[in-house]
Amino acid sequence: MGYAESNPTANVKIADGAFIKTTDDLILSAVSDSEVDVSSIAISISSLPALTRSLFVGTVLDSNINATTQIAKDVILNVGSDLEVSSKTVKDHQIAATALAFDDGQLAAAAAVGINKVNTNTLVDAKEISVGGNSLIKADAQTPFNDVSASSLAGSNFISATVFDLIAKGFPDIPGPRLSLPYLDKSALSGGVSYLDSENNVNARIGDNASFKTTGTLDILAKSEELPELSAFAASQSIDSPVPEDKRVKENSVGLAVTYGDVVNNANAYIGNNAIVDSGNNLTVRSETSIPFNNSFVGGTINSRDSVLKKYEFNPSTTVDITNNTITFNSPHDFAGGENVTYLAKGTAIGGLVDQETYQVVRVDDRTIKLKKNNSDVDLTSIGTGVDHKLRRTELTPGQVTAQVF
Numbered sequence: 001m002g003y004a005e006s007n008p009t010a011n012v013k014i015a016d017g018a019f020i021k022t023t024d025d026l027i028l029s030a031v032s033d034s035e036v037d038v039s040s041i042a043i044s045i046s047s048l049p050a051l052t053r054s055l056f057v058g059t060v061l062d063s064n065i066n067a068t069t070q071i072a073k074d075v076i077l078n079v080g081s082d083l084e085v086s087s088k089t090v091k092d093h094q095i096a097a098t099a100l101a102f103d104d105g106q107l108a109a110a111a112a113v114g115i116n117k118v119n120t121n122t123l124v125d126a127k128e129i130s131v132g133g134n135s136l137i138k139a140d141a142q143t144p145f146n147d148v149s150a151s152s153l154a155g156s157n158f159i160s161a162t163v164f165d166l167i168a169k170g171f172p173d174i175p176g177p178r179l180s181l182p183y184l185d186k187s188a189l190s191g192g193v194s195y196l197d198s199e200n201n202v203n204a205r206i207g208d209n210a211s212f213k214t215t216g217t218l219d220i221l222a223k224s225e226e227l228p229e230l231s232a233f234a235a236s237q238s239i240d241s242p243v244p245e246d247k248r249v250k251e252n253s254v255g256l257a258v259t260y261g262d263v264v265n266n267a268n269a270y271i272g273n274n275a276i277v278d279s280g281n282n283l284t285v286r287s288e289t290s291i292p293f294n295n296s297f298v299g300g301t302i303n304s305r306d307s308v309l310k311k312y313e314f315n316p317s318t319t320v321d322i323t324n325n326t327i328t329f330n331s332p333h334d335f336a337g338g339e340n341v342t343y344l345a346k347g348t349a350i351g352g353l354v355d356q357e358t359y360q361v362v363r364v365d366d367r368t369i370k371l372k373k374n375n376s377d378v379d380l381t382s383i384g385t386g387v388d389h390k391l392r393r394t395e396l397t398p399g400q401v402t403a404q405v406f
Contacts, residue, residue: 001040001057001058001059001060002038002039002040002058002059002060002097003038003059003060003061003062004036004038004060004061004062005061005062005063006034006036006061006062006063006064006065006093007063007064007065008032008033008034008065008066009032009065009066009067010030010031010032010066010067010068010087011030011066011067011068011069011070012028012029012030012068012069012070012087013068013069013070013071013072014028014070014071014072014075014077015072015075016072016073016074016075017074017075018072018074018075018076019075019076020075020076020077020078021077021078022078022079022080022081023080023081024080024081025079025081025082025083025084025133026077026079026082026083026084027083027084028069028071028084028085028086029069029084029085029086029087029088030067030068030069030086030087030088031067031087031088031089031090032065032066032067032088032089032090032120033089033090033092034063034065034089034090034091034092034093035090035092035093036061036063036092036093036094037093037094038059038061038094038095038096039059039094039095039096039097039098040057040058040059040096040097040098041057041096041097041098041099041100042055042057042098042099042100043100044100044101044108054101054107054108055099055101055107055108055109056099056109056110056111057097057098057099057109057110057111057152058097058110058111058112058113059095059096059097059111059112059113060095060113060114060115061093061095061113061114061115061116062115063091063093063115063116063117064116064117065089065091065116065117065118065119066089066118066119066120067087067088067089067119067120067121068087068119068120068121068122068123069085069086069087069121069122069123070121070122070123070124070125071085071123071124071125071126071129072125072126073125073126073127073207073209073210074126074127075126075127076126076127076128076129077126077128077129077130077131078130079129079130079131079132079133080132080133081132081133082131082133082134082135082136082216083129083131083133083134083135083136083214084135084136084138085122085124085136085137085138086122086136086137086138086139086140087120087121087122087138087139087140088120088139088140088141088142089118089119089120089140089141089142090142090143090144091116091118091141091142091143091144091145091146092143092144092145093114093116093143093145093146093147094145094147095112095113095114095147095148095149096112096147096148096149096150096151097110097111097112097149097150097151098110098150098151098152099151099152099153100152100153101152101153101154101188101190107154107188107189107190108152108153108154108189108190108191108236109152109189109190109191109192109193110150110151110152110191110192110193111150111192111193111194111195112148112149112150112193112194112195113148113194113195113196114146114148114195114196114197114198115197115198116146116196116197116198116199117198117199117201118141118143118198118199118200118201118202118224119201120139120140120141120200120201120202120203120224121139121201121202121203121204122137122138122139122203122204122205122222123203123205123207124137124205124206124207124210124212125206125207125208125210125272126210126211126212127210127211128211129210129211129212129213129214130213130214131212131213131214131215131216132215133214133215133216134214134216134217134218134219134281135212135214135216135217135218135219135279136219136221137204137205137206137218137219137220137221138204138219138220138221138222139202139203139204139221139222139223139267139269140202140221140222140223140224141200141202141223141224141225141226141267142225142356143198143200143225143226143227143228144227144344144356145227145229145344146196146198146226146227146228146229147228147229147230147231148194148195148196148228148229148230148231148259148261149194149229149230149231149232149233150192150193150194150231150232150233150257151192151232151233151234152190152191152192152233152234152235152255153190153234153235153236154188154189154190154235154236154253188236188253188254189236189253189254189255190234190235190236190253190254190255190256191234191255191256191257191258192232192233192234192256192257192258193232193257193258193259193260194230194231194232194258194259194260195259195260195261196228196230196260196261196262196263197262198226198228198261198262198263198264199263199264199266200224200226200264200265200266200267201224201266202222202223202224202266202267202268202287203222203267203268203269204220204221204222204268204269204287205220205268205269205270205271205272206220206270206271206272206275206277207272207275208272208273208274208275209272209273209274209275210272210275210276210277211275211276212275212276212277212278213277213278214278214279214280215280215281216279216280216281217279217281217282217283217284218277218279218281218282218283218284219284219286220269220270220271220284220285220286221269221284221286221287221288222267222268222269222286222287222288223267223287223288223289224265224266224267224288224289224290225265225288225289225290225291226263226265226290226291227291227392228261228263228291230259230260230261231259232257232258232259233257234255234256234257235255236253236254236255263291265289265290265291266289267287267288267289268287269285269286269287270285271285312329312333312341312390312391312392313388313389313390314327314329314330314389314390314391315387315388315389316350316383316384316385316386316387316389317383317387320350320380320383320384321380322351322380322381322382322383325352325370325371325377325378325379325380326364326368326369326370326380327368327369327370327371327391328367328368329367329368329369330367331367332366332367333366333367333369335361335363335369336363337361337362337363338360338361339360339361339393340358340359340360340361340393341358341359341360341361341371341391341392341393342356342357342358342359342391342392343355343356343357343358343359343371343389343390343391344356344389344390344391344392345384345386345389346386346387346388346389346390347384347385347386347387347389348384348385348386349384350380350382350383350384350389351380351381351382351383351384352378352379352380352381352382353371353378353380353384357373359371359372359373359378360372360373360375362377
């Protein structure tokens with residue numbers, strides 16, 4: 001059993017009654033980052049007498065991530081240039097459970113559970129704010145990875161019937177009873193369950209009765225993006241397997257794989273009651289939520305988009321050409337050109353690219369692409385580090401479900 005908790009909290013607050021004056025920019029920012037990779041694996045080699053032919057593996061991650069930036073209601077701010085008030089949370093979670101009951105294994109069960117709650121709040125409730133430039137009030141919750149996977153295998157197969165049999169012969173005298181379920185002697189049961197309960201609450205606001213004046217633009221932005229990936233795999237070996245006749249086999253086998261995800265995304269950007277806002281230029285109040293997901297099961301896939309939401313993985317050291325500013329994948333991509341993609345770095349970002357920034361695809365051929373930003377070609381200046389960088393589609397139609405069974 002594996003269990004992990006992650007409870008990072010970041011707070012920035014200007015106390016009640018404060019008066020602050022600056023002739024230059026004022027930046028208030030709270031960032032809370034949770035990066036957790038937890039996994040459990042158990043292997044049973046039942047030829048060893050003291051070992052069980054049945055096992056269960058569970059992995060649980062419980063997290064509560066908070067970032068709050070707040071200007072309290074009695075504060076007076078006089079900012080000579082730009083004002084930026086922001087909060088940001090980043091959730092990068094990977095949870096895995098694997099149970100392998102090899103060589104006449106009877107029962108293997110694996111469960112992976114993720115429970116996440118995120119609160120990202122940027123609250124401007126000041127009595128009076130005067131800004132000589134542009135103003136940005138922003139709350140952003142990002143989840144580049146929230147992967148939950150469970151895998152299980154029970155019964156004999158070619159590997160267990162040969163390799164693990166040789167290992168077992170090296171330990172012929174281990175004492176102790178073999179733990180088993182007699183009624184399953186001729187059967188193999190395998191189950192994999194992945195469960196995700198995730199809630200994101202994002203708020204960016206100018207509060208009730210506030211007075212806010214800026215000579216430039218005013219942007220109030222709230223965004224929450226969650227990318228859950230749930231997978232379950234269950235396999236059991238029966239008598240029809242290519243196991244030698246003198247090895248143990250199963251006459252009946254059952255495999256059950258279940259995934260369940262409950263993801264809630266709330267994003268609110270607003271100006272409160274009786275607030276007075278005076279913007280010398282454009283005023284924008286915008287909230288965004290996005291929950292693209294990929295839910296896969298043995299024998300097929302279910303996708304929440306009319307196109308499969310893909311993450312194109314690549315190793316920069318072998319795929320990035322900084323001379324020609326290209327990325328070449330190991331297999332054909334399906335980009336036509338012009339699609340929006342988000343770059344996700346694992347390690348040091350490729351020179352010229354910024355982690356979690358959005359770019360446009362330029363198709364070179366069926367394996368090679370270039371990237372653009374604001375209609376200008378991106379100049380790739382260095383390879384970066386890490387082997388599993390990704391480009392993720394960000395421009396798909398939500399709300400449609402397709403199933404592919406094979």
